[in-house]
Amino acid sequence: MSIADSGAQPQSPDVASAAARRGALAMEAISISKDFRLPRGQILHAVRQVSFGLYRGAVVALVGESGSGKSTVARLLAGQEALTSGEIMLDGAPMDVSSHKAFRRYKSEVQLVFQDPFSSLNPVHTVSYHLERPLRLHQASGPGRAGRPGKEEIAALLQQVRLTPADQFLPKYPYELSGGQRQRVSFARALAARPSVLLADEPVSMLDVSIRLEMLGLLDELRRDFQLALLYITHDIASARYFADEILVMYAGEIVERGPAEELTQHPAHPYTQLLVASAPDPDNLGSTLRAGGQRDARPESAGLAATGCPFSPRCPLADDHCRREDPALLRVSPTRAAACWHLDIAAPEVLAGSQSRPDHGGVGT
Amino acid sequence: MSAARDDGALGTWRSAQEPVLAIRDFSVVYRTKGGDVRAVDQVNLDLHAGEVVGLVGESGSGKSTLAYGACRLLRAPALITSGSVRYQGQRMAAPTDIMQLAPGQLKDLRWREIAIVFQSAMNALNPILSVGAQLLDVIHAHLPISREEAREKAASLLDLVSIPRSRLRSYPHELSGGMRQRVMIAMAVATDPEIVIMDEPTTALDVVVQRDILAQIVELKERLQFSILFITHDLSLLLELADRIAVMYAGQFLEVATASEIQHEPAHPYTKGLLHSFPSLRGPRRELAGIPGSPPDLRSPSAGCPFLPRCPYATDDCTRIDMSLARVATSRDPGHVTACPFVLPETPERTAAARTGNGALMAPAPADAEPSHEELTP
Numbered sequence: 001m002s003i004a005d006s007g008a009q010p011q012s013p014d015v016a017s018a019a020a021r022r023g024a025l026a027m028e029a030i031s032i033s034k035d036f037r038l039p040r041g042q043i044l045h046a047v048r049q050v051s052f053g054l055y056r057g058a059v060v061a062l063v064g065e066s067g068s069g070k071s072t073v074a075r076l077l078a079g080q081e082a083l084t085s086g087e088i089m090l091d092g093a094p095m096d097v098s099s100h101k102a103f104r105r106y107k108s109e110v111q112l113v114f115q116d117p118f119s120s121l122n123p124v125h126t127v128s129y130h131l132e133r134p135l136r137l138h139q140a141s142g143p144g145r146a147g148r149p150g151k152e153e154i155a156a157l158l159q160q161v162r163l164t165p166a167d168q169f170l171p172k173y174p175y176e177l178s179g180g181q182r183q184r185v186s187f188a189r190a191l192a193a194r195p196s197v198l199l200a201d202e203p204v205s206m207l208d209v210s211i212r213l214e215m216l217g218l219l220d221e222l223r224r225d226f227q228l229a230l231l232y233i234t235h236d237i238a239s240a241r242y243f244a245d246e247i248l249v250m251y252a253g254e255i256v257e258r259g260p261a262e263e264l265t266q267h268p269a270h271p272y273t274q275l276l277v278a279s280a281p282d283p284d285n286l287g288s289t290l291r292a293g294g295q296r297d298a299r300p301e302s303a304g305l306a307a308t309g310c311p312f313s314p315r316c317p318l319a320d321d322h323c324r325r326e327d328p329a330l331l332r333v334s335p336t337r338a339a340a341c342w343h344l345d346i347a348a349p350e351v352l353a354g355s356q357s358r359p360d361h362g363g364v365g366t
Numbered sequence: 367m368s369a370a371r372d373d374g375a376l377g378t379w380r381s382a383q384e385p386v387l388a389i390r391d392f393s394v395v396y397r398t399k400g401g402d403v404r405a406v407d408q409v410n411l412d413l414h415a416g417e418v419v420g421l422v423g424e425s426g427s428g429k430s431t432l433a434y435g436a437c438r439l440l441r442a443p444a445l446i447t448s449g450s451v452r453y454q455g456q457r458m459a460a461p462t463d464i465m466q467l468a469p470g471q472l473k474d475l476r477w478r479e480i481a482i483v484f485q486s487a488m489n490a491l492n493p494i495l496s497v498g499a500q501l502l503d504v505i506h507a508h509l510p511i512s513r514e515e516a517r518e519k520a521a522s523l524l525d526l527v528s529i530p531r532s533r534l535r536s537y538p539h540e541l542s543g544g545m546r547q548r549v550m551i552a553m554a555v556a557t558d559p560e561i562v563i564m565d566e567p568t569t570a571l572d573v574v575v576q577r578d579i580l581a582q583i584v585e586l587k588e589r590l591q592f593s594i595l596f597i598t599h600d601l602s603l604l605l606e607l608a609d610r611i612a613v614m615y616a617g618q619f620l621e622v623a624t625a626s627e628i629q630h631e632p633a634h635p636y637t638k639g640l641l642h643s644f645p646s647l648r649g650p651r652r653e654l655a656g657i658p659g660s661p662p663d664l665r666s667p668s669a670g671c672p673f674l675p676r677c678p679y680a681t682d683d684c685t686r687i688d689m690s691l692a693r694v695a696t697s698r699d700p701g702h703v704t705a706c707p708f709v710l711p712e713t714p715e716r717t718a719a720a721r722t723g724n725g726a727l728m729a730p731a732p733a734d735a736e737p738s739h740e741e742l743t744p
Contacts, residue, residue, distance in 0.1 A: 065572035066543070178660050179425070208424040208599050210643045213656030235572050238647040242654060265647055279577035280647040281602040 015330075015338045018260035019245040023056030025092075026229035027077065027110070027197050032086030034072055034253075046072045048253040049086070052246075054197055054229035059220075061232045061244035061261065063276070069253040070233045074199045077231065078112045079103060090197070108138035111190035115202035117182030121174040127185055128170040131157050134192035157188040160225075161218060180211040184218070191222065197229045198222075205234065216243050237276050241265040246336075249273045252311035255330065259337035269339040269348035271316045310342070318343045384454055384461075385412035386560055386593050387436070387480075392449030394428070394435045397442070403664045405431045407617040408448070410691075413561065415456075418587065418594040420608030420625070422601050422640065424661055428617040429597045433563050437480055438464060438472060455479050455560045478508045481554040483547075485566040490550060491538040497524075497549050498534030501556060508557045523552040527582060544575035551583065555590055563595045568603070580607060601640045605629050610701070613637050616662050616672035619691060623702035633694045633704035636673045671706065679709050 034047040047069045054060055062070045075081040077088060079097040088095040090109060097103040114120040121130060131154045155166035161184040163169045174182055183203060190198055200219065204212040216239060223230050232244055240247050240261060247264045249257040249272065257270040268274045310327050313319035322342050330338040333351055344352055394406040406428045413419050421429045434440050436451045446465065453475070454461040467475065484490040492500055501520040505511065511519065521531045527548040538546055547567060554562050564583070568576040584607070587594060596608060604611050604625060611628045613621040613636060621634040632638045639657040646652060659676035662668065670685035671677070677684070691703040696710060704710075 065574060180660065209601065210424055210599075210640060210657040211660075213643055213645075213654050214658055217656070236645075237573070238645040241647060242645040242651065262651070275574055277647055279574045281600075281606055 015258065015332050016336050017053050017055065017060070017246050017258075018336050019055045019058035019060050020053070022058035022245060023227060023229070025053050026056050026090070027054040028089040029053075029073070029077065030087045030089065032073070032076055032088060033084045034069075034076055034081060035084045045253050047076065050250075050253075050255055051086075052248055052255070052258070054231055056196065056229050057223060057227045058246070059223060059230045059232050059244040061234060061237075061240035061247045062250055063234055063237045063240050063247055064250035065235055068250045070250050071201055072253075073250075074112060074201045074231065074233055077197075077199055078110055079106050080112075104137065108193040109195055110197045110199065111193050111195040113183075113186050113190050113198065113200045113203050116206050117179055117186050118174075118206070120186055121182055123174050125173070126170065127158075127163075127172050127174075127177075128154055130185055130189050131192055134189055138193035157192055160191060160222065161185070161188045163188070179207050180215060183207060183215060187218065187222065191226070194226075195228070197231070199231045199233070201233045202235070203232070204239070205236070212239070219243075236280075237265060237273075238280050249276070254311060254327075254340065256312065256341070257337075257339040258330070259334070259339075263337065267348065267351050267354070269333055269337070269344055269351040270312075270341050271318055271343075271347050272312045273339075274347065275315075310340075318346055383414055385414050386454055387411075387413040387595075388450075388452040388454075389432075389436055390450045390452070392432065392435065392451065393447045394431050394440065395445050395447050397445055398665070401665045404667060405444070405617050405664060406435060409614075409617075409619055411612060411619070411622075413593050413595055415560070415593055416587075416591055417610065418596060418608045420604030420611040421595060421597045421614055422599065422604055422611060423614035424599055426661055426664075427614045429614050430565055431617075432614070433482075433565065433595055433597055436464065437476060437482070437563070438467075439476075439482075453479065453561075457560075477504065477554075477559065478557050479559055480561045480563065481557065481559040482563045482565065483550050483554045483567045485569060491546060493538050495537070496534065497536050497538070497541070500549075501534070501553060504553050504556045519556070523556055524549075526555070526586065527552045542575075543571055544579060547571060547575075547579055548582065551579070551586070555586060555592070558590060559592055561593050561595065563597070565597045566599070567596075569598070569600075583607075600644070601628075602644045613640070616664060616667070618672060618705065619703075620673065620705045621703065622691070623694070623697065624699045627697055627699045627702050631694075631697060631702075633697070633702070633710055634673075634706045635677045635679045635709050638709075639676075639678075673706075679706075681708065683708070 029050055029052055031049045031051050032047060033045070033049055036044040036046055038044055050073060052060060062073060064070045072081065076083055079095060090106065095106060097106050135153055151170075154170065158164065158166040158169055163181060163184050169181075174185075177185065203219065204215045207215060219230065219232075220243065222228060232240065234240055237247070244261045247259065247261045248255050249264070249270065251272050257264065257268070257273045264273065265277060268277050308327075309324040310316070310319065313323040316323065328340045328342045330340045331344065332338050333344065334354070337351070339348070341347055389409060389411040392406060392409045393404070395402040395404050409432055411419070421433065423429045431440065431444065435444070435446055438446075440446070449465070451464040452461050453464055457479070462471075462475075464472070464475065498520055501523060502516055505516045505519055509516070520534060524531055524533060529545055529548055529552070533541070533545070541549065551567070567583070568579050571579065580603070583594070596604065598604060601611075605628065608625045611623065611625050612619050613628070613634065615636055621628070621632070621637045623633075628637060629641070632641055636657070639655070642653070642655045643657060645654055657676055662672050662675065668674070668685070670687065671689045674680050674684050687707060689705045689707070691705050692707065693700070694702040694704050694710065
């Protein structure tokens with residue numbers, strides 16, 4: 001989508017978020033965009049008119065490949081990057097990070113957890129230091145509070161992320177911890193601010209497969225216990241199926257499909273989501289797709305992005321002139337689902353048909 | 367673990383042929399001030415012609431150490447303390463023990479016979495040389511061919527991995543992650559090796575690209591007829607890709623079997639744990655549990671099974687019994703071996719009791735039978 005036609009199409013038609021029934025709206029991104037200036041006057045539209053809501057006690061997953069703009073969305077929401085256009089609302093009020101003080105106030109509500117626990121912790125500081133600092137910074141203004149946070153508070157944080165006995169971990173340096181333990185410290189550090197929104201940017205992708213589930217389980221518990229509004233950013237759509245209420249699929253800075261996690265993964269509507277789902281390893285169908293050479297990406301990643309029209313059109317098997325000319329907006333396909341594709345009738349006839357006849361179902365754990 | 371082990375137990379797959387690579391009783395330690403870290407502990411593994419063997423384990427389980435050790439690519443403080451690695455390639459008149467080779471002979475063997483695709487294509491390629499220059503380097507170092515032929519060979523290698531020939535002049539930073547990994551694969555197969563060791567070749571890539579690369583690997587393997595030792599921590603990949611899978615934990619093999627046996631009739635509790643560790647995208651939502659806890663400290667191995675502290679099936683006997691690999695009598699695969707004499711394929715999952723509080727994401731499914739512990743005499 002070029003700058004010229006931005007604002008022409010509403011990016012989020014009246015689709016209800018599957019995450020909304022968990023709790024109240026905590027944070028809302030309204031048609032946010034971010035452009036980066038590149039050398040030679042080029043402009044990279046990293047995020048284009050993205051809209052969604054985060055709800056207390058619910059998980060929204062943002063799924064996409066490297067470079068799709070999902071981390072930029074997290075940084076925009078965290079107030080660490082200035083918006084090019086659009087608006088971010090926190091608890092009904094526009095985000096204010098204009099002054100140092102306002103930024104800190106914002107950060108005590110919105111916390112970010114990074115992918116790499118090896119580089120997000122300071123190697124020269126102990127676990128205790130990593131947790132004491134946010135406690136002091138973000139809770140100092142709280143009622144009945146002064147001076148340094150007590151050891152009990154830090155220990156309680158470690159307890160929450162199951163790093164016990166806390167005494168043993170407090171004096172340790174990051175290099176003395178395993179990857180999983182480090183990521184737990186990152187979670188504890190984020191929780192120290194008592195945030196209402198947690199933005200987790202690929203929180204488990206650096207960890208071993210065997211520990212990933214445990215960490216997602218822990219995040220899930222924290223979400224429940226603290227009624228966190230959680231944004232789970234990942235490239236692993238299978239984990240999003242299990243973990244999230246709603247999934248947003250991002251491609252080239254745009255949300256190309258959104259819907260309840262189970263429904264979207266089982267009946268993907270957008271050709272890109274279909275490709276993502278088909279690319280996941282399928283242990284129940286041994287080797288078939290690999291060996292047949294089927295399901296290969298029609299045009300591999302080197303095909304690049306389209307300058308105009310649908311950004312997925314160079315890789316899309318259904319692309320025609322219309323797709324290459326005009327970028328489709330998100331189109332409502334059911335009360336909780338939307339997809340941005342001109343050819344939904346060919347790509348996902350059953351989803352379109354289902355949306356008319358069957359009442360909406362879906363969402364996690366129903 | 368006892369040193370006496372049935373060689374045949376691991377080599378029965380395609381027993382008519384001699385394996386291309388036969389690793390026997392192989393041990394590697396890392397010498398540290400705090401004592402020896404037993405990274406690989408008396409491991410046996412066969413790789414047959416045209417076979418894909420998967421080596422799966424967590425970080426620090428010794429899978430890369432085993433593979434690099436077998437090619438003698440380790441440096442101090444790593445020390446190979448025992449074992450032999452017999453290589454029998456088609457171009458070789460007689461089998462050779464890689465452990466006994468002189469440096470010059472090693473140089474001939476590496477890349478020409480056994481090539482490696484390293485994990486991080488970002489770091490494994492030289493950032494200041496073009497793709498073409500790096501391909502030519504490999505070709506000239508290992509093949510006695512003319513400049514013209516080499517240039518043609520480099521171009522055809524790019525064809526092989528579906529990269530346009532014009533990319534010969536590109537530098538690594540101009541390529542996407544997937545393309546860089548393809549270049550690495552092209553370099554590995556440049557000399558037509560018999561064995562390609564792949565160390566997490568797709569770990570840093572997106573799923574769609576990963577899928578492409580894997581399909582590319584399978585296609586190349588069929589075409590060029592090499593064997594693959596595929597190292598990963600992602601068992602779900604191996605279930606699709608590998609013929610046989612060796613499950614490694616704390617420097618030892620805990621289970622070896624065909625991919626389909628590992629998937630449908632896993633015998634070792636750790637394998638079962640791994641199988642419950644990845645969310646599936648298709649089919650009904652399963653109970654997922656992961657494996658709570660962390661791997662043991664290899665400096666001071668405790669007696670008995672290394673998986674004991676994390677095992678949901680653990681009993682008091684586990685510290686006393688011999689945990690060497692033994693055949694799974696009930697398995698269809700005659701090469702199926704497990705280190706756990708207690709838990710057998712038919713042992714039903716212990717769900718609720720074993721996993722509550724471990725962060726299970728879903729309510730446990732009801733077990734359909736009572737647990738029964740059958741003993742297999744090792």
